[in-house]
Amino acid sequence: MKTKLLLFSVITTLLVTTTQAQDRTSVNAMNSEISDNLDLRAIASIFGDSRDLDDFERRLNDPKAQISNLDLNNDNQVDYLRVVESVESNTHLIVVQAVLDRDVYQDVATIDVERDRNNNVQVQVIGDVFMYGDNYIYEPVYYTTPVIYASFWRPSYRAYTSRWNWGYYPSYYYTWNPFPVFRYRNNISICLNSYNSYNYVNLRRSNRAVVLYNSRRSNGYERLYPDYAFSRRNVAVSNRYELEQRRTSSRVETSAGRRTSDSNNRSATDNTRGSRTAQTSNSGRYESQGRTRSENATNSNRIATRTENNRYSTRTSGETTTANGRSDRSYSQNRGTTTTERESQRSESPRANSSGRSNSENSLPSRRESTPRDYSQNRSSSAPQTAPQRQESSSRGNSGRGSETRSNSNQRGSSERSENRRS
Numbered sequence: 472m473k474t475k476l477l478l479f480s481v482i483t484t485l486l487v488t489t490t491q492a493q494d495r496t497s498v499n500a501m502n503s504e505i506s507d508n509l510d511l512r513a514i515a516s517i518f519g520d521s522r523d524l525d526d527f528e529r530r531l532n533d534p535k536a537q538i539s540n541l542d543l544n545n546d547n548q549v550d551y552l553r554v555v556e557s558v559e560s561n562t563h564l565i566v567v568q569a570v571l572d573r574d575v576y577q578d579v580a581t582i583d584v585e586r587d588r589n590n591n592v593q594v595q596v597i598g599d600v601f602m603y604g605d606n607y608i609y610e611p612v613y614y615t616t617p618v619i620y621a622s623f624w625r626p627s628y629r630a631y632t633s634r635w636n637w638g639y640y641p642s643y644y645y646t647w648n649p650f651p652v653f654r655y656r657n658n659i660s661i662c663l664n665s666y667n668s669y670n671y672v673n674l675r676r677s678n679r680a681v682v683l684y685n686s687r688r689s690n691g692y693e694r695l696y697p698d699y700a701f702s703r704r705n706v707a708v709s710n711r712y713e714l715e716q717r718r719t720s721s722r723v724e725t726s727a728g729r730r731t732s733d734s735n736n737r738s739a740t741d742n743t744r745g746s747r748t749a750q751t752s753n754s755g756r757y758e759s760q761g762r763t764r765s766e767n768a769t770n771s772n773r774i775a776t777r778t779e780n781n782r783y784s785t786r787t788s789g790e791t792t793t794a795n796g797r798s799d800r801s802y803s804q805n806r807g808t809t810t811t812e813r814e815s816q817r818s819e820s821p822r823a824n825s826s827g828r829s830n831s832e833n834s835l836p837s838r839r840e841s842t843p844r845d846y847s848q849n850r851s852s853s854a855p856q857t858a859p860q861r862q863e864s865s866s867r868g869n870s871g872r873g874s875e876t877r878s879n880s881n882q883r884g885s886s887e888r889s890e891n892r893r894s
Contacts, residue, residue: 482612483740501863504704506603506711507652508540514567514580515596515611523622524565524631528554530569532644536662540655541579543692544571552579561586564683565631573637577601577692583680584623592620593676600692604710606673614666617830669829671712686806745857 489822514531517538528862531538531552541550550569553576557564566580579602583595596606622628635641650658675681693700699711 504652504714505541505543506598506701506714507698508542508649508655509538509579509602510656511580511596511598511603511607512658512669513538513581513611513659515584515594515609515669516662516667518582518594518619519611519613519617519667521617521619523619524554524556524562527565527619528552528633528635528642529643532641534643534645534647535651536787537647538558538653538662540649540652540705541569542649543577547648549649551635551640551644554631555633555687555782556626557687558630559679559683561624562677562679562683564680564687566684566687566689568689570637571692575637576689576692578689581680581684583675583677584620585677585680586624595672595676597675598711601690603806604705604708604714606675607710607712608672608675610666610672610817612670625859662880673710673712677816 517530518527522528530536531554539549539552541552542548543550550571553568553570555566555568557566563582565584566578567580567582569579570575578599580599581597584592586592594611596609596611607633649655680764683860688790690791705714709719719768
């Protein structure tokens with residue numbers, strides 16, 4: 472009983488795991504864009520470089536070039552692409568098919584090669600509707616006439632059909648794992664022949680090729696996964712070209728939005744820096760103005776102080792001068808009084824004169840003035856007429872000594888005149 476329970480639990484676990492794995496594979500297939508894994512321009516490029524269709528198939532599956540990145544059967548290996556051709560008159564229909572399983576194929580692209588009456592060859596590479604949408608067509612313009620054209624219109628030409636199949640591949644081929652889409656695009660940009668041009672059109676030129684293709688179309692993958700059609704994967708666009716244009720516009724808008732946001736951020740940063748600079752300059756200006764004002768105030772205070780000092784010194788000097796004038800006036804008055812007394816004493820007795828001279832020698836000012844005056848008085852008895860002249864000369868000498876200030880000289884002059892009048 473226990474063994475049965477264990478077996479039942481193991482079987483249940485295996486079934487659940489298998490179901491989850493299948494669901495995961497389906498989800499991945501639904502979310503992936505199949506048309507990103509095979510660029511039709513690369514098919515057109517190697518078609519113009521090939522010698523014949525056998526060489527063209529070899530180039531399609533070259534592990535070194537890795538033109539294809541398709542993994543439709545989800546086995547984590549790039550699918551082998553085989554080439555099948557149909558011919559009618561001057562029209563060659565070349566079909567590129569992905570080998571998915573034994574006798575299961577899926578058309579991925581067709582090449583219409585048609586020659587008109589003027590021997591002009593027209594080539595169009597058309598993407599399968601299931602994978603690329605309606606009317607996804609490229610017209611290559613080769614810079615030189617491809618060598619493969621010469622093999623198509625030989626008299627004994629037979630339509631090419633690949634001899635390789637599921638599990639049976641050429642010796643040069645080996646499988647490789649699919650790459651991320653961005654890496655595949657970088658690889659294709661290197662593989663494209665830059666001398667050629669690849670023009671997109673939405674009109675198929677050969678009606679005969681359309682008839683031939685409708686009778687030979689293989690759609691094994693489409694029958695297995697009908698919901699994976701391009702029209703259901705991308706509802707808003709009709710084919711891969713419009714899808715690529717929309718992607719490009721969205722990238723441009725995104726880049727423009729990023730640039731706008733970056734510019735806005737830069738402008739905001741610049742504004743912030745400008746405001747900071749303005750604030751700094753204003754603060755510096757205010758500081759300089761404050762310094763200037765303080766310096767002006769200091770200078771004005773200094774000027775006011777100097778003015779007050781000058782005024783104080785002027786006042787002090789005036790007061791000093793006034794005081795000196797007063798002192799000189801008092802001195803002159805005292806001197807006039809002493810002179811009158813001395814003269815009266817001299818006129819009374821010679822002894823008083825001698826005693827007055829001895830008393831006047833005790834003070835320096837009286838000694839300086841008394842000596843010539845005594846001398847003049849001594850000579851007054853003998854020459855009374857010359858005494859006033861000598862007294863006037865002595866008074867001039869005394870006034871010359873006091874000529875330091877104008878006020879003193881005037882006062883002394885007036886005092887001397889009064890003395891002369893008295894004498």
